Amino acid sequence: MAHQHTRTIVLGSLAALGCETLYGLSYIFTKQATNSASPIALLGWRFLIAFIVMTGLIIAGVIHVNLAGKKLQPLLLVAIFDPVLYFIGETFGISHTTASESGVFLACIPVAALLASALILHKYPSRQQIIGILITLIGVIITVIAAGASASLSIIGYLFLFLAVVTYALYSVYVEKAEAYTGIEITYIMLAAGAIVFVVMALGESLIHGNLQSLLSLPMTNKRFTIAVLYQGISSSVLALFLSNYAIAKIGVNKTASFIGVSTVVSIVAGILLLGEAFSSTQLIGAVVIICGVYTANNTFHLK
Structure with missing residues (x-):
């Protein structure tokens, strides 16, 4: 029994680590893709490709989804929180604020998730987990401020970022409550909702700006955009969402x-190695603090 419990913790921790690594690497691809397309266009193509890929895997029998006799309401609630509301909040929040501001706001997600878990699931974090997550939060704030502290004072931007923080925390809680569904079933409904909402938004945006043809031809005419949406659709959506749910x-x-906070460290390292971005000693300190925070929250010792 103890061996099984340890195995469960190890597999769950590796899944969380893998998920955040994939999210951290997506920074590179997002940065390249948004140079030639709007964030909404990227989201539309990202979730459409993710939905098509996962549907293909289901048809081929590689993965299995069986929703017969199961209520869809809990899954739809999860999907509304993330990806729909979360990505709307993140995308528009980042576009209306500075990188440092959005980084600090989004770094608050673990704290919001702890509060949501306590209030809704009545699962209270240990003192060790609280300390670890607060250390991680401090590390992320140090890192993003070191990257360039500036303020936009955009109330609209702050409200969108607040929406992203709250909805991601609620997604985390309601995924844990969706015990009747497999991780693959939850992921598939999330991708379906994302594809429907963001494709409609992308089409609406392109019609307003009169560039529908440009939107439809993006993957055929822009190699960097194609690579970005393939990574975002397959790695950052299908695989990362499954790992998160798992x-x-x-x-x-x-x-x-x-x-x-691991995704912040990965994005910094990826930016240095792949984009040749500058790296300061303060960012290094922030990265070390993040790693210490993750270790503290997940180590087996108990604080008294």
Whole structure:
């Protein structure tokens, strides 16, 4: 029994680590794609490709989805929180604020997830988890401020970022409550909802600006955009969402939330190695603090 419990924790932790690594690497592809297309166009193509890929895997029998006799309401609630409301909040929040501001706001997600878990699931984090997540939060704030502290004072932007923080926390909680569904079933409904909402938004945006043909031909005419949406659609959507849902099912909201800062470290390293971005000693300190926070939240020792 103890061996099985340890195996569950290890697999759940590896899934959370893998998910945040994929999200951290997506920064590179997002940066390249948004140079030639709007964020909404990227989201539309991203979730459409993800939905098509996962549907193909289901048809081929590689993965299995069986929703017969199961209520869809809990899954739709999860999908509304993430990806729909979360990505609307993140996308428009980032576009109306500075990189440092959005980074600090989104770094609050683990804290919001702890509060949501306590209030809705009545699962209270240990003192060790709270300390670890707060250390991670401090590390992320140090890192994003070191990258360039500036303020937009955009109330609209702050409200959208607040929406992203709250809805991601609620997604984490309601995924844990969706015990009747497999991680693959939850992921598939999330991708379907994302595809419907963001494709409609992308089409609406292109019609307003009179560039529908440009939107439809983007993957055929822009190699960087194509590579970006393939990575975003397959790795950052299908695989990362499955890993996230799996991690929450295995180790719960509180432990999964403690890994969120890892994506910040991965994005910094990827920016240095692949884009040749500058790296300061303060960012290094922030990255070390993040890793210490994740270790503290997930180590087996107990604080008294």
